Amino acid sequence: WNGDFFPNISNIQYEGPSSRNPLAYHWYNAEEEILGKKMKDWLRFSVAFWHTFRGDGGDPFGSPTKTWPWEDGSNSVQMAMTRMKANFEFLKKLGVERWCFHDRDIAPEGATLEETNRNLDTIISLAKELQLGTSIRPLWGTAQLFKHPRYMHGAATSPDIKVYAYAAAQVKKAMEVTHELGGENYVFWGGREGYQSLLNTDLKKELDHMATFLQSAASWKKKLGFNGTLLLEPKPQEPTKHQYDWDAATTIGFLQNYGLKDEFKLNVECNHATLSGHSCHHELETARINGMLGNIDANTGDPQTGWDTDQFLTDVTEATLIMLSVVKNGGLAPGGFNFDAKxxxxxxxVEDLFIAHISGMDALARGLRNAAALLQDGVLTKLVEERYASFDSSLGTSIEAGEVGFxxxxxKAFEWGEPTLSSGKQELAERILQSFT
Amino acid sequence: WNGDFFPNISNIQYEGPSSRNPLAYHWYNAEEEILGKKMKDWLRFSVAFWHTFRGDGGDPFGSPTKTWPWEDGSNSVQMAMTRMKANFEFLKKLGVERWCFHDRDIAPEGATLEETNRNLDTIISLAKELQLGTSIRPLWGTAQLFKHPRYMHGAATSPDIKVYAYAAAQVKKAMEVTHELGGENYVFWGGREGYQSLLNTDLKKELDHMATFLQSAASWKKKLGFNGTLLLEPKPQEPTKHQYDWDAATTIGFLQNYGLKDEFKLNVECNHATLSGHSCHHELETARINGMLGNIDANTGDPQTGWDTDQFLTDVTEATLIMLSVVKNGGLAPGGFNFDAKxxxxxxxVEDLFIAHISGMDALARGLRNAAALLQDGVLTKLVEERYASFDSSLGTSIEAGEVGFxxxxxKAFEWGEPTLSSGKQELAERILQSFT
Amino acid sequence: WNGDFFPNISNIQYEGPSSRNPLAYHWYNAEEEILGKKMKDWLRFSVAFWHTFRGDGGDPFGSPTKTWPWEDGSNSVQMAMTRMKANFEFLKKLGVERWCFHDRDIAPEGATLEETNRNLDTIISLAKELQLGTSIRPLWGTAQLFKHPRYMHGAATSPDIKVYAYAAAQVKKAMEVTHELGGENYVFWGGREGYQSLLNTDLKKELDHMATFLQSAASWKKKLGFNGTLLLEPKPQEPTKHQYDWDAATTIGFLQNYGLKDEFKLNVECNHATLSGHSCHHELETARINGMLGNIDANTGDPQTGWDTDQFLTDVTEATLIMLSVVKNGGLAPGGFNFDAKxxxxxxxVEDLFIAHISGMDALARGLRNAAALLQDGVLTKLVEERYASFDSSLGTSIEAGEVGFxxxxxKAFEWGEPTLSSGKQELAERILQSFT
Amino acid sequence: WNGDFFPNISNIQYEGPSSRNPLAYHWYNAEEEILGKKMKDWLRFSVAFWHTFRGDGGDPFGSPTKTWPWEDGSNSVQMAMTRMKANFEFLKKLGVERWCFHDRDIAPEGATLEETNRNLDTIISLAKELQLGTSIRPLWGTAQLFKHPRYMHGAATSPDIKVYAYAAAQVKKAMEVTHELGGENYVFWGGREGYQSLLNTDLKKELDHMATFLQSAASWKKKLGFNGTLLLEPKPQEPTKHQYDWDAATTIGFLQNYGLKDEFKLNVECNHATLSGHSCHHELETARINGMLGNIDANTGDPQTGWDTDQFLTDVTEATLIMLSVVKNGGLAPGGFNFDAKxxxxxxxVEDLFIAHISGMDALARGLRNAAALLQDGVLTKLVEERYASFDSSLGTSIEAGEVGFxxxxxKAFEWGEPTLSSGKQELAERILQSFT
Known part of the structure; x- marks a missing residue:
């Protein structure tokens, strides 16, 4: 089988760490078990339709550069159907069973919302057909609420009530089609929910509207019978100067403030993490300890640039830290790793599309192997536990229960006198990590 | 009256905008009324004891440079008494009625906690005596929980139970002496409550301990009969790689998560704001719309440096934005503006100490005048209101009440069709601001 | 005269500082003399054709939003002619006599280079016609070497010799038409002269090629008989991860290294300055003291964002610092202030286009007034001179002449003993600046 | 042999990659040959006396935390002698043959410069004695021109001529003692050669003074008969707001501008690189292609903090990139890798001192192994060469020789028509790198 779109690329195989073939997996072996679970079940990889099939190479200073052989230069429904077929061939050749989409990536905007919805239905029918006999399903769907000019002031946070209503209608439909395809999650990415200037913004009103909108989404989910997870995706900036879902802590705080915490989890993106001034590991841990880690947008930024570069994550140390969080979280299911990378x-x-995904998958696969080895070794875990051992006392337990006052x-302080100093052993912890990467 | 410490500096007078005398106020006229309140009541300025009387000019690459004439090179109780007298003379000459302190700035650490407490009591007695017949009072007190090696792993978040207890004892005492002096607020600054590396840190445990500690502080406040406001001060980094009270949103979310939101407000510092990737105005507005704006640490950072430079804020535009938030907040009392600047x-x-404070006071005074004029003019306010006017409808009201589903x-979206685009008018808003600065 | 494009906007008039009319100048009074020169001769304002007439509001996450009434949705030569007429009407109504362009902004790319050149000639003819009887001339022209996919790896630094040649042909033509219109300068903006990854880049070869290309441009200038200034524009990043003309110091060093320093000056852009980690004032002063300050791209960035936002500079303090450099430089002629802002x-x-430019012009006009007052006052200048007074000795002169060894x-060091410390008086310097803004 | 200072630490041995012993080398095998040279000759490791023996753990918010058993709390000459012995024992146990120092780290400042020089002579005598029979020598020495208040405005760039002279006398002596100990290089680190505010600074004069000072150093070197390399160390900020030796390009440009390029090379520090907005690899390559790469200060920063954290570099990918530059440079001798890390x-x-250095050495050793394998494999080199192959033509050669005009x-451009696009293959290059780390 050569396929229609990538005739020169065979199904990607696992060849092991000694392979130098860039079109083979060196570390990702889908069916191999690690810590009692198959690699593919820990990793639950997903291809992002927008980057892989709609990314055209355009940037703020330049026109598109990609001219994939299957593209005819149009944005027709016919073209959208062709792309969807390419998507399924790509997934099969990679050996990946999940993909993610925005409604408007997969089907063109029409002259009216009605027409747009019909276009979408056409593509969804095709996708259902292509799914048949495969285990390919959407990891999640989402609505593109940022590209069209109508959303220039935001969608749920637009000052225009008509835009708010339009966004609601669009999300309603996007949730329906995600559900129809058997999607396991539905994502809200902030898009333009943020401000360009505080001078012309009513901050409180916009946050209130965003909460009301999300509440309606949670209600609609139930009515629709969709059992997937609703996910919010933190991002600090871009396209707006200041996005409302700045980072994990801000987003969790927002959800809690508006009584929405039980309805949503987070989709943490590594590049967004670093743009907000945190390590990706920090954002993952913040989500994890709050029980809010639902999905990971697997990518990386350039440490020297101040915008979202959405690069494939290829660094092993970074991947090991990510997988430490994921393993501690017991995995991500029903979420997974979406390659929000271009x-x-x-x-x-065309070959570059494969190489990029393979690198990203291998990095996380190797990270999983390292994390498993590190956790099984137990030395680092023990180092941490011992640092806090003094709280494993009856007084410690009482303090933690909130029973001990000043x-x-x-x-006790007078009784104990000056505490002695213990080394934080950070260099030892780094040395241990180094040994496992 | 020449005083004992600043014999060459007279009481600083208001001379008006045309003055070029650096040792006079050009914009701050304490008794003048703006929007129905005296300038001094809007501004409630405070001198930070630590920077002004303990700042020695040392930095990570250099030894101290300051050799104030009243310093004898020691850290004795006697020296501490002399410094406190200098503080009161400084306040009087500036015409400022508030000051802020850490316990360990004003009195030296002794060999034991008992001795340290006695040292503190000695100084507090003197301060009370110096207060007599004046309206000078602490804006707030706080405990220095970061300088001594015992706190190297944090205070409330130290893994060592003895350090936790020691910190509790220290805060208990600091709250007592703040209360004794008639302080109006008590501040918790994160100090070393954060982490240097996630590898050796139990994030959840540390956050839990921090919450328990703050809960105990709130309980102690009631028992003590202290009616002042408890304030948390967000800061993203430094001294640790990642502070827990990262920014206003994170801190508010933390308080809410642990049921502490009603017990605390925020002390927003402008330099901390920009280090966390936000404008100072953003942090103030985030605190304000959540009803959490309690105090401002008035300073500014260098926009090109990545550490806390704690400079006096002298920029008029920035000061105008700050005062817009403060006026909308109805002022800050019982909080105020503490010059956390050096x-x-x-x-x-010695003259530099005066010039710096005068510049900082004049900047905010001019900001207050500008903000008042801008709000009285009303054009900017109207611009914002009109942007959201479409929600002033019955449907808008229902949406905001959470009564309208997808x-x-x-x-409505089908009925209304494509929304029309309205300009965000950001340049006009900036032009209006420009006209008032 | 109402004009064809902006019928509702009259010629913008000077109304003085008390005006609240956003469509009038409050500080810019073109013919008024400051320090012996007319404001318009100090400021030499220029409108950037690309932002004002080709900026469509698109961003990496969104489609265009602007739908100016004169646009027909096409990129035809006819449309280009209409836009050029709008440009001249805009300049006249603003009272600005200069404009800047990229070759491809003003005329569309054709199917071949020959056709593209013909398109350009058509528009240049029209512009010459529109110039007649006016004093409107290009401040500078430049070639757009970054938007078309052929330049995706750079132009002069492309690894493909055909691209290098194409770029040479394009710059040759752009210099010709700039000369034909009486342009006073010609600018090289780095575009994609930089790298995305060092892994696939031969850094030395690319820098060598860039130098060879610029040498050819300098030769062509002479052959062409063009007497304008050639300008390089530093920028640290974007679109590439690392631009070769990182900042003023790097660019000057590059020119010197390749023997090109006498052939070029710099075009300093404020937003590029801050992206490179410097203040705009730093970049201006670095260029100035090297005799390399040729032009200013007047704009500002958002201090919290890591990409080029190209906003109009409206802050008075910033404008005052800029004008201090410009006045010390004796002005910028034949360069000027190009509003590289959108x-x-x-x-x-449409009104927003006017408001934005007026704000930008007023900011710099007010900055000029402040800088003039500050320099005439002389207190700040004296403060600086006195700091270095100890070098105004015969030993100082000898040291500066390189005549004194260790x-x-x-x-002398043994003879003099420990030096005494003098205050740097930074707060006083800031206070003085504050008094003049 | 247990030694006097580290009785519980044995000589550190190579145990190979499978070892989990943190106190053994896993990758660094000093005598093993890689690419025809011993690892120790590629790596030429050096311990930084200041961090390892004078680093006390103090930071801007905290007092010292380290209480090494050999410290008596004083800064006496006797204590300095003890520390020097500890240094030699540390070097021997690590198996490292080089160390670096500031004059004032190793010997205390006296009441006068004469006394200070005598103190220094005492310690130098001891160090010479300790050197006997070993191959331990200084990699380089330098003068501490930033800690003492006299240098608060800079040393060579101080506005005070007496400070300039004092600095000259200090550097003269530091060069002498470095030479006396057989040091192979002498370093100038910017210290406070920079500005805090442009408002009170004469930028041109300060740069001129810095150049004159360095010229005198180069002259003194010759007179002294010192054959080592003089090195400048770029750093963008800290302690000043803006250091003059901002980055490699700025520093090279400065040297060239003042005719000093042949007298100096660069000491590139990775943490300084990232603070200046560049990758460490960028700075190394910039120095290398200019023939200016003389030494590396091996450390790393925290990617999320904006100050110099001086951490030990433990990341393998980063180390591989560094070693790629070093191998292409043919090694660093007479320079080396100084662990400017704490x-x-x-x-x-005490154990932490060893673990930290071992981690840093192992990271670079592993980086060397990876870089050697990558270069021997040749696939990446070939990928780069092929990208530029179109210049390997006679026209390309003529262009590069500057013989081809516009x-x-x-x-040619008209003849060739539209160039075709070739993929930059960045993902493939990253994939290849990934395979070798």
Missing amino acids: LRRESVD EELEV | LRRESVD EELEV | LRRESVD EELEV | LRRESVD EELEV
């Missing part, structure tokens, strides 16, 4: 503008060979503690 | 290391003249909104 | 994506009213200096 | 403030065990190139 080829560089200058990469214009007066009792003062008595 | 002379540059190379500024070693199905009804979809009906 | 409306926000959400600003879609051995003689050691003798 | 323990975290919270790491207070007119000839235009002819």
Whole structure:
């Protein structure tokens, strides 16, 4: 089987770490078990339709560069159907069973919302057909609420009530089609929910509207019978100067403030993490300890640039830290790893699409192997536990239960005198990590 | 009256905008009324004892540079008493009625906690005596929980239970002495409550401990009969790689998560705001719309440096934005503006201490005048209101009340068709601001 | 005269600082003399054709938003002619006599280079005609070497010799038409002269090629008889991960290294300055003291964002610092201030184009007034001179002449003993600046 | 042999990659040959005396935390002698033959410069004695021109002529003692050669003074008969707001501008690189292609913090990129890798000093192995060469020789027509790198 779109690329095989073949997996072996679960079940990889099939290489200073052989230069429904077929062939050749989409990536906007919905229905029918006999399903769907000019002031946070209503109608439909395809999650990415200037913005009103909108989404989910997870995706900036879902802590706080915490989880993106001034590991851990880690948008940024570069994550140390969080979380299901990552503008060979995904998958696969080994070894875990051992006492337990006030503690402080200093052992912890990467 | 410490500096007078005298106020006229309130009541300025009387000009690459004439090179109780007298003379000459302190700035650490407490009591007695017949009072007190090696792993978040207890005893005492002096607020600054590396840190446990500690502080406040406001001060980094009270949103979310939101407000520092990737105005507005704006640490950072430079805020535009938030907040009382700002290391003249504070006060005073004029003019306010006018409808009201679901909104979206685009008028808003600065 | 394009906007008039009319100048009074020169001769304002007439509001996440009434949705030569007429009407109504362009902004790319050149000739003819009887001339022209996919790897630094040749042909023509219109300068903006990854880049070869290309441009200038200034524009990043003309110091060093320093000056852009980690004032001063300050791209960035936002500079303090450099430079002629600044994506009213430029012009006009007053006052200048007074000695002169070695200096050091410390007086300097803004 | 200072630490041995012993080398095998040279000769490791023996854990918010058993709390000459012995024992146990120092780290400042020089002579005598029978020598020495208040405005760039002279005398002596100990290089680190504010600074004068000072150093070197390399160390910020030796390109440009390029090379520090907005690899390559790569200060920063954290570099990918530059440079000799890196403030065990250095050495050793394998494999090298192959033509050669003008190139452009696009293959390059790390 050569396929219709990638005739020169065979199904990608696992060849092991000694392979130098860039079109083979060196570390990802889908069916191999790690810590009692198959690699493919830990990793639940997903291809992002928008980057892989709609990314054209355009940037703020340049026109599109990609001219994939299957593209005819149009944005017709016919073209959309062809692309969807390419998507399924790509998934099969990679050996990946999940994909993610925005409604408007997969089907063109029509002259009216009605027409747009019909276009979408056409593509969804095709996707259902292509799914038949495969285990390919959407990891999640979402609505594109940022590209069309109508959303220039935001969607749920637009000052225009008509835009708010339009966005509601669009999300309603996007949730329906995600559900129809058997999608396991539905994502809200902030898009233009943020501000360009506080001078012309009513901050409180916009946050209130965003909460109301999300509440309606949660209600609609139930009515629709969709059992997937609703996910919010933090991002600090871009396209707006300041996005409302700045980072994990801000987003969790927002959800809690508006009584929405039980209805949503987070979709953490590594490049968004670093743009917000945190490590990706920090954002994952913040989500995890709050029980809110639902999905990962697997990518990386350039540490020296201040915008979202959405590069494939290829660094092993970074991947190991990510997988430490994921393993501690017991995996991500029903979420997974969506490659929200794109080829560089200058990469214009079809082959590059494969190489990029393979690198990203191998990095996380190797990270999983490292994390498993590190956790099984147990030395690092023990180092951490021992640092806090003094709280494993009856007084410690009482303190943690909120039963000990300042007066009792003062008595103890006088009794104990000056505490002794223990080394934080950060270099040892780094040395241990280094040994496992 | 020449005083004992600043014999060459007279009481600082208001001379009006045309003055070129650097040792006079050009914009701050304490008793003048703006929007129905005296300038001094809007601004409630405070001198930070630590920077002004303990700042020695040392930095990570250099030894102290300041050799104030009243310093004898020691850290004795006697020296501490002298400094406190200098503080009161400084306040009087500036015409400022508030000051802020850490416990360990004003009195030296002794060999034991008991001795340390006695040292503190000695100084507090003196301060009370110096207060007599004046309206000078602490704006707030706080405990220095970061300088001593015992706190190297944090105070409330130290893994060592003895350090936790020691910190509790220290805060208990600091709250007592703040109360004794008639302080109006008590501040918690994160200090070393954060992490240097996630590899050796139990994030959840540390956050839990921090919450328990703050809960105990709130309980102690009631028992003590202290009616002041408890304030948390967000800061993203430094001294740790990642502070827990990262920014306003994170801190508010933390308080809410642990049921502490009603017990605390925020002390927003402008330099901390920009280090966290936000404008100071953003942090103030985030605190304000959540009803959490309690105090401002008035300073500014260098926009090109990645650490806390704690410079005096002298920029008029920035000051105008700050005062817009403060006026909308109805002022800050019982909080105020604490100058958490220091002379540059190379500024070693006593006169520089005055010039720096006068510049900072004049900037905010001019900001207040501008903000008042801008709000009275009303054009900017109207511009914002008109942007959201479409929600001033019965449907808008219902949406905001959470009564309108996606199905009804979809009906409206189909009915309304494509929304029209309105300009965001950001340049006009900036032009209006420009006219008032 | 109402004009064909902006019928509702009259010629913009000077109304003085008390005006609140956003469509009037409050500080810019073209014919008024400051320090012996007319404001318009100090400021030499220029409109950037690309932002004002080709900026469509598109961004990496969104489609265009602007629908100016004169646009027909095409990129035809006819449309290009209409836009050029709009440009001249805009300049006249603003009272600005200069404009800047990229070759491809003003005329569409054809199917071949020959056709593209013909398109350009058509528009140049029209522009010459429109110039007649006016004093409107290009401040500078430049070639757009970054938008077309052929330039995706750079132009002069492309690894493909055909692209290098194509770029040479394009620049040759762009210099010709700039000359034909009486342009006073010609600019090289780095575009994609930089790298996305060092892994696939031969850094030395690319820098060598860039130098060879610029040498050819300098030769062509002479052959062409063009007497304008050639300008390089530093920028650190974007569109590439790392641009070769990183900042002023790097660019000057590059020119010197390749023997090109006498052939070029710099075009300093404020937003590029801050993206490179410097203040705009730093970049201007670095260029100025090297005799390389040729032109200013007047704009500003958002201090919290890591990409080029190209906003109109409206801050008075910043404008004052810029004008201090410009006045010390004796002005910028034959360079000037090009507004390399654009409306926000959400600003879609024709009126916004005017408001934005007026704000930018007023800011710099006010900055000029402040800088003149500050320099005439002389207190700040004197403060600086006095700091270095110890070098105004015969030994100082000898040191500065390179005549004093370490051995003689050691003798003096032993003789003089420990130096005394003088205050750097930074707060006083800031206070003085504050008094003049 | 247990030694006097580290009785519990044996000589560190190579145990190979499978070892989990943190106190053994897993990758660094000093005598093993890689690409025809011993690992120790490629790597030429050096311990930084200041961090390892004078780093006390103090930070801007905290007092010292380290209490090494050999410290008596004083800064006496006797204590300095003890520390020097500890240094030699540390070097021997690590198996490292080089160390670096500031004059004031190793010997205390006296009441006068004469006394200070005598103190220094005492320690130098001891160091010479300790060197006997070993191959331990200084990699380089330098003068500490930033810690003492006299240098608060800079040393060579101080506005005070007495400070300039004092600095000259100090550097003269530091060069002498470096030479006396057989040091192979001498380093100038910017210290406070920079500005805090442009408002009070004469930028041109300060740069001129810095150049004059360095010229005198180069002259003194010759007179002294010192054959080592003089090195400048770029750093963008800290302690000043803006350091003059901002980055490699700025520093090279400065040297060239003042005719000093042949007298100096660069000491590139990775943490300084990233603070200046560049990758470490960029700075190394910039130095290398200019023939200016003389030494590396091996450390790393925290990618999320904006100050110099001086951490030990432990990341393998980063180390591989560094070693690619070093191998292409033919090694660094007579320079080497100085660990300008320190323990975290919270790491207070003597053992931590060893673990940190071992991690840093192992990272670079592994990087060397990877770089050698990558270069021997040749696939990446070939990928780069092929990208530029079109210049390997006679026209390409003529262009590179500066013999082809715009007119000839235009002819070729018309002849060739539209260039075709080739993929930049960045993902493939990253995939290849990934395979070798």
